[in-house]
Amino acid sequence: MGLKYQEHFTIPFDMVDVKQELKLPPFISYCLGVSGRQSESIGRSDLFVFDEYGLIWVVTDYELRINRLPRYNETITIETEAVAYNKFFCYRKFFIYDQDGELLFDLLCYFVLIDFETRKVSPVPDDLIAPYQSEKVKKLQRAPKYNDLIDADSKEFTVRYFDIDMNGHVNNSKYLEWMYEALDYDFLLGHKPKKMQxxxxxxVSPGGTIFSRFVKDGLVSQHEIDYQGQIHAQAVIEWEKR
Amino acid sequence: MGLKYQEHFTIPFDMVDVKQELKLPPFISYCLGVSGRQSESIGRSDLFVFDEYGLIWVVTDYELRINRLPRYNETITIETEAVAYNKFFCYRKFFIYDQDGELLFDLLCYFVLIDFETRKVSPVPDDLIAPYQSEKVKKLQRAPKYNDLIDADSKEFTVRYFDIDMNGHVNNSKYLEWMYEALDYDFLLGHKPKKMQxxxxxxVSPGGTIFSRFVKDGLVSQHEIDYQGQIHAQAVIEWEKR
Known part of the structure; x- marks a missing residue:
């Protein structure tokens, strides 16, 4: 088990949707900020990792299991730990609790370190990871697989100025937003996510157009973000009726 | 002078643009959260105002004067006070300071109280406003005027699911986003706002399409958000070269 880190957070007005429930795309970004503060607190800020190792953290995969989404003004506890790592991958978990200590949802992130110069995945340096007290393992659970989409519906989105983050690319949270937005307004009103990968x-670079493709089969939607003929992100979401 | 209230805030990753500078649209929403916390702290939460008076606060106008926009990870101080009010209008100011106490920018908001049942503007009840220690005045400075746009350029935006806030309408911050997004990517990269009204x-209701119309004359851009043939928001922004 890794070193645990906790923060409390009260859900602000602009982080809930019309149903008064948490918007996941900006909240996942917020969680990355929380893990960033853990890293800072143990001397492993992004700046330190870049200066000392020439490396940057990149998230490759997320998995979420959702019992309940918190609501406007609800105070939650975000607990995170860097659970385990192998040669190339690091696992980080987030547990989101309500004020009674009930688990609202959990979030598993797969991280890799990218060499800033070569843009290639780097082996995880043991001394970089040491303060997190993560377990070093030979094998890690693989990230989930994705199927090709057949007969997909598609919605077009223009990449906007505010979609671009300070790394010069579309911010990760926008992909999930585009996936949601491809679905029907009424479907989103009447359903909530239960499981997500x-x-x-x-x-995705500034300028141009992306296609948010999806296949919805009952309560499961599969998603793909296509840009210049290539897949840039994929997801599977299991929904339930509200 | 009104009762002052302060909070510190460290600018998170997802609140800066590609230039590493504060995104104003979500930050203005954040400021409203700060004033909400001041109101709570003096027993005037939105819920109390609604339950006791049947009224809701609505912002009608903003004015900003910007010296410098804070950058990623910079810790700022947000100071706010409800400065003055007359029969129908309330003024609130926000002062944003850097860590050396230098003023980064200020923000003046014009608020009115709307009767939830009749949807009409209500006179400001003295006992509602008393804890803010605002000055009651006969006349308040009028909000700035706007010209009709002639030969405007226009960009179309579809109202998205995540644009809608828990009041069931497009969140105010989206209007300013649509105004920015109507401008050129390269113009936004090379300029920063100096003054804004x-x-x-x-x-704007869910569904449908809005038109973000604008006229840019040198370093001044005038904006309009049109929806179903009517003006829903207006702005004038003075820019300067970076």
């Missing part, structure tokens, strides 16, 4: 394949 | 005229 999400993979980031490639970055 | 912004007026909310009408709410």
């Amino acid at each position: 999400l993979r980031y394949v490639k970055e | 912004l007026r909310y005229v009408k709410e």
Whole structure:
């Protein structure tokens, strides 16, 4: 088990949807901020990792299991730990609790370290990871697989100025937003996500148009973000009726 | 002078643009959260105002004067006070300071109280406003005027699911986003706002399409959000070269 880190957070007005329930795309970004503060607190800020190792953290996959989404003004506890790592991958978990200590949802993230110069995945340096007290393992559970989409519906989105983050690419949270937005307004009103897997394949650059493709079969939707003829992100979402 | 209230805030990753500078649209929403916490702290939460008076606060106008926009990870101080009010209008100011106490920018908001049942503007009840220690005045400075746009350029935006807030309408911050997004990517990269005035005229409902119209004359851009043939928001932004 890794070193645990906790923060409390009260869900603000602009992080809930019309149903008064948490918007997952900005909240996942917020969680990355929480893990960033853990890293800072143990001397492993992004800046330190970049300066000392020439490496940057990149999220490749997410898995979420959702019991309940918190509501406007609800105070939650975000607990995170870097659970385990092998040669190339690091697992981080987030547990989101309500004020009674009930688990609202959990979030598993797969991280890799990218060499800033070569843009290639780097082996995880043991001394970089040491302060997290993560377990070093030979094998890690593989990230979920994705099927090709057949007969997909598609919605077009223009990449906007505010979609681009300070790394010069579309911010990861936008992919999940585009996946949601491809679905019907009324479907989103009447359903909530129960389980989600999400993979980031490639970055999207400023300018141009992406296609948010999806296949919805009952309460499961499969998603793909296509840009210039290539898959840039994939997801599977299991929904339930509200 | 009104009762002052302060909070510190460290600018998170997802609140900066590609230039590593603060995104104003979500930050203005954040400021409203700060004033909400001041109101709570003096027993005037939105819920209390609604339950006791049947009233809701609505922002009609903003004015900003910007010296410098804070950058990623910079810790700022947000100071706010409800400065003055007359029969129908309340003024609130926000002062944003850097860590050396230098003023980064200020933000003046014009608020009115709307009767939830009749949807009409209500006179400001003295006992509601008393804890803010605002000055009651006969006349308040009028909000800035706006010109009709002639030969405007226009960009179309579809109203998205995540644009809708828990009041069931497009969130105010989206209007300013649509105004920015109507401008050139390269113009936004090369310029920063110096002065801004912004007026909310009408709410936009879910579904449908808005037109973000603008006229840019040198370093001044005038904006309008049109929906179903009517003006829903207006702005004038003065820019300067970076």
